[in-house]
Amino acid sequence: MDDIESLLKESRNFKPKADFSRKAVWNPKTVAEMRKLGEKSPERFWAKMAKENISWFQPWKKTLEWKPPFAKWFVGGKLNVAYNCIDRHLEGENSWRRNKAAILWEGEPGDSRVLTYGDLHREVCKFANVLKSQGVKTGDRVAIYMPMIPELAIAMLACARIGAPHSIVFGGFSADSLRDRINDVGAKLLVTADGGFRRGKPLALKATADKALTGTPGVEKVIVVARTGETIEMQKGRDFWWHDLMADASALCPPAKLDSEHPLYILYTSGTTGKPKGILHTTGGYLVHVATTAKVIFDLQENDTYWCTADIGWVTGHSYVIYGMLANGATTLMYEGTPNTPAEDRFWSIIEKYRVTIFYTAPTAIRTFIRWGEAHVKKHDLSSLRLLGSVGEPINPEAWIWYHRVIGQERCPIVDTWWQTETGGIIISPLPGATATKPGSATHPFPGIQTAIYTEEGQEVKPPNGGLLVLKNPWPGMLRGIWGDKERYKSTYWGKFKNVYLAGDGAHKDKNGYFWIMGRVDDVMNISGHRIGTMEVESAIVAEPHVAEAAVVGRPDEITGTAIVAFVTPKQGVAPDDALREKILKQVVRGIGALARPAEIRFTDALPKTRSGKIMRRLLRDIACHKEIVSDTTTLEDYSVLAKLRNEE
Numbered sequence: 001m002d003d004i005e006s007l008l009k010e011s012r013n014f015k016p017k018a019d020f021s022r023k024a025v026w027n028p029k030t031v032a033e034m035r036k037l038g039e040k041s042p043e044r045f046w047a048k049m050a051k052e053n054i055s056w057f058q059p060w061k062k063t064l065e066w067k068p069p070f071a072k073w074f075v076g077g078k079l080n081v082a083y084n085c086i087d088r089h090l091e092g093e094n095s096w097r098r099n100k101a102a103i104l105w106e107g108e109p110g111d112s113r114v115l116t117y118g119d120l121h122r123e124v125c126k127f128a129n130v131l132k133s134q135g136v137k138t139g140d141r142v143a144i145y146m147p148m149i150p151e152l153a154i155a156m157l158a159c160a161r162i163g164a165p166h167s168i169v170f171g172g173f174s175a176d177s178l179r180d181r182i183n184d185v186g187a188k189l190l191v192t193a194d195g196g197f198r199r200g201k202p203l204a205l206k207a208t209a210d211k212a213l214t215g216t217p218g219v220e221k222v223i224v225v226a227r228t229g230e231t232i233e234m235q236k237g238r239d240f241w242w243h244d245l246m247a248d249a250s251a252l253c254p255p256a257k258l259d260s261e262h263p264l265y266i267l268y269t270s271g272t273t274g275k276p277k278g279i280l281h282t283t284g285g286y287l288v289h290v291a292t293t294a295k296v297i298f299d300l301q302e303n304d305t306y307w308c309t310a311d312i313g314w315v316t317g318h319s320y321v322i323y324g325m326l327a328n329g330a331t332t333l334m335y336e337g338t339p340n341t342p343a344e345d346r347f348w349s350i351i352e353k354y355r356v357t358i359f360y361t362a363p364t365a366i367r368t369f370i371r372w373g374e375a376h377v378k379k380h381d382l383s384s385l386r387l388l389g390s391v392g393e394p395i396n397p398e399a400w401i402w403y404h405r406v407i408g409q410e411r412c413p414i415v416d417t418w419w420q421t422e423t424g425g426i427i428i429s430p431l432p433g434a435t436a437t438k439p440g441s442a443t444h445p446f447p448g449i450q451t452a453i454y455t456e457e458g459q460e461v462k463p464p465n466g467g468l469l470v471l472k473n474p475w476p477g478m479l480r481g482i483w484g485d486k487e488r489y490k491s492t493y494w495g496k497f498k499n500v501y502l503a504g505d506g507a508h509k510d511k512n513g514y515f516w517i518m519g520r521v522d523d524v525m526n527i528s529g530h531r532i533g534t535m536e537v538e539s540a541i542v543a544e545p546h547v548a549e550a551a552v553v554g555r556p557d558e559i560t561g562t563a564i565v566a567f568v569t570p571k572q573g574v575a576p577d578d579a580l581r582e583k584i585l586k587q588v589v590r591g592i593g594a595l596a597r598p599a600e601i602r603f604t605d606a607l608p609k610t611r612s613g614k615i616m617r618r619l620l621r622d623i624a625c626h627k628e629i630v631s632d633t634t635t636l637e638d639y640s641v642l643a644k645l646r647n648e649e
């Protein structure tokens, strides 16, 4: 059996509401035209988007130069990302946006700041001059290790303004991870903060950075934002306060006229094996991709208030908290802290306070909200919401329906967006004014992009069977390489099929041409000769009303080849007993069939997750097999979860 069998049956279907379609940035007629153009000529489609959505100092000569697996987009074009995200909103017919909110910021303790486009321009120009005065030149890499505060956005845009690629390291990473990333990218300057607020307390960052800095000979200067006011050490000659340097900086700083392929940033992401990969994104193509998809998929209207809950330290934050949003002159909200500080209704209180209209979050968060219960949501007025989004992992249909019913109040379309750090921007997603959605399906590729499902041998799989998700042609936001490792770039993404990008995810297409993502391929289990996606079993388990969250892994079994072990977190107040075990087994058999029946169900209070909320199945696999944990645990969010799981053996 080569194909991955798809056993999840989902027949619910949600058509866009006529009123939404009529007012949409792309109405159904435009969507049809754009799909047609994208099919006929991806290059012409993207060239049209590049003209409509981005301002160029110098037009490009060639839309695409494709020497597989290396692509160049908008060759010969010159532009600046910070200019596109800020300056052009202060000029000409858009100049009224000078006093429009660019960033609405809410600190965890409840403090808040608003930066208009005019404010953002001043702060970014000043910090760009600070960087220059500290010796940063075009092409030099700047590392950023910060909490979710406005200075993080200012720092990244300042880097973009002078053409110094940034490498942002999520503030939850350890000193070792920070050190390795700084060294791999060769950064000469680090921007950080004394700390940030999380779970009601100041969380030190500078102290962690100091540990990392003992092993980073290339870093000459460190700039520190005062956020928490905690006492920290400042090394003379190396460390400077942000506010001291900014006090004297000029607010005049012309944007650098950069080549379309000039590096914009490097962002590290973990591979299945080996050290993290520094994913390289460049200027023109990336900006065209994220600006276009932000506008169309989130249906950005001038008066929207958009909130993406991702940390800027992840790609979702890069593309859809900052670059894609500001390029459109939108208002983007940033929140510093956790969803349950001071209480489990914090997100809903923020939506009510700022009248958020578009909300973009992750399935893992949605399942957490389900566990906490609807009462927290009901305390708040969410009537401002008009569009919801999901990203990061497959959303199980029951979570989708809950999101639709409880948060969207059956009024808001949901865009389930599939993409990766490597793709730069969204690849598969509904277009909210035109696509009828099915809970759990990311639906169709964006116009100009061709996705397909291949067998191991590189044949297209016939619906409804599953296989490997691939991208058949280059797209503007695609990674340009792995920093310092050309060979790994070639072998990881382009080594399996000729001139075709391997995403590493399993997927299937149904008879209506809808794509369903089934999770990473290394999460696929082979049970009695049937390859079954962990996600499908998890979805079935979570459909049992007493279950909050589940993760499924395979362990070797003499009879079936692989047996399924399910780690299950019951809802609060539900007893983890044999009666619940029985209910779960029944649910799986009902939802998928007897062949997906877990051999073992283990109850747990929490699942091991990365800091971005992905369940670490590798660790669970080791535990399920009663093996020593040999996998890399450096990205684990909470080590105590692992200890508890092991002690329960």
Ligand code: WTA
Pocket (backbone or CB within 6 Å): 269, 315, 316, 390, 391, 392, 393, 394, 395, 416, 417, 418, 419, 420, 421, 422, 442, 503, 504, 505, 517, 518, 519, 520, 612
């Ligand atoms: C998974 C996050 C199903 C997928 C933007 C992918 C998804 C990996 C979805 C990339 C989705 C992301 N449905 N799975 N809508 N979105 N994924 O690099 O396995 O952090 O390969 O980028 O997340 O994760 P990354």
